[in-house]
Amino acid sequence: MPFEALDPLLHSQLRLAVMSLLISVESADFVYIKEQTGATAGNLSVQIDKLSSAGYISVEKKFEGKKPKTTCKITQTGVDAFENYVKNIQQYLKP
Amino acid sequence: MPFEALDPLLHSQLRLAVMSLLISVESADFVYIKEQTGATAGNLSVQIDKLSSAGYISVEKKFEGKKPKTTCKITQTGVDAFENYVKNIQQYLKP
DNA sequence: TAAAGTAGTTTATATTATAAACCAAATGAA
DNA sequence: TTCATTTGGTTTATAATATAAACTACTTTA
Numbered sequence: 001m002p003f004e005a006l007d008p009l010l011h012s013q014l015r016l017a018v019m020s021l022l023i024s025v026e027s028a029d030f031v032y033i034k035e036q037t038g039a040t041a042g043n044l045s046v047q048i049d050k051l052s053s054a055g056y057i058s059v060e061k062k063f064e065g066k067k068p069k070t071t072c073k074i075t076q077t078g079v080d081a082f083e084n085y086v087k088n089i090q091q092y093l094k095p
Numbered sequence: 096m097p098f099e100a101l102d103p104l105l106h107s108q109l110r111l112a113v114m115s116l117l118i119s120v121e122s123a124d125f126v127y128i129k130e131q132t133g134a135t136a137g138n139l140s141v142q143i144d145k146l147s148s149a150g151y152i153s154v155e156k157k158f159e160g161k162k163p164k165t166t167c168k169i170t171q172t173g174v175d176a177f178e179n180y181v182k183n184i185q186q187y188l189k190p
Numbered sequence: 191t192a193a194a195g196t197a198g199t200t201t202a203t204a205t206t207a208t209a210a211a212c213c214a215a216a217t218g219a220a
Numbered sequence: 221t222t223c224a225t226t227t228g229g230t231t232t233a234t235a236a237t238a239t240a241a242a243c244t245a246c247t248t249t250a
Contacts, residue, residue, distance in 0.1 A: 003112045017098045020187045
């Protein structure tokens with residue numbers, strides 16, 4: 001089959017954007033990701049949970065002074081999955 | 096915003112595969128597309144309808160001898176949309 | 191003539207994406 | 221002080237989607 005299946009967890013606009021951000025930085029916090037992606041907080045919260053449950057990212061929640069702070073970091077599993085997704089979707093993009 | 100919105104009509108594995116096939120051929124029939132994509136007939140039928148309704152492809156149904164034959168062809172609108180989608184998703188893929 | 195194959199379409203269902211509503215604490219203005 | 225607003229999220233509800241299963245209609249083959 002010329003078309004490899006695309007990882008459904010990554011074939012989602014917002015989750016792909018989150019992974020794309022995280023792959024090029026050490027870590028990023030919730031607010032920054034929200035700004036960069038333009039997502040609503042609710043949507044972002046849900047999608048971060050999914051990426052976290054899959055082990056694609058790790059999430060740390062702490063308090064900075066008096067404000068909560070959620071920090072995300074891509075895992076090796078996540079890097080592998082992202083690279084695999086990129087490889088697979090390329091087949092669809094250049095015919 | 097670094098991430099452009101992805102055309103939801105094209106951000107679907109099967110519809111993207113169909114468009115990817117059609118962009119490099121004059122036309123293709125239902126059975127061929129089904130084989131190449133590995134899709135079920137029902138799913139393919141639905142997705143072809145959606146691409147057709149959006150004007151991304153044109154669909155001709157005729158009889159070849161006694162068998163029905165559905166032939167699909169990408170339109171200029173479809174070519175433009177596909178190229179735009181490719182341009183936009185590239186932003187997500189190379190960070 | 192009954193079973194199986196071809197070329198699809200329609201319908202039902204399970205999953206998804208997304209927004210709306212909500213919560214708790216902190217800050218700001220009157 | 222007290223009431224509204226902002227911050228940083230989470231939870232819940234809903235609308236949209238993808239997909240498979242069931243079905244139709246006709247043809248071929250045993």
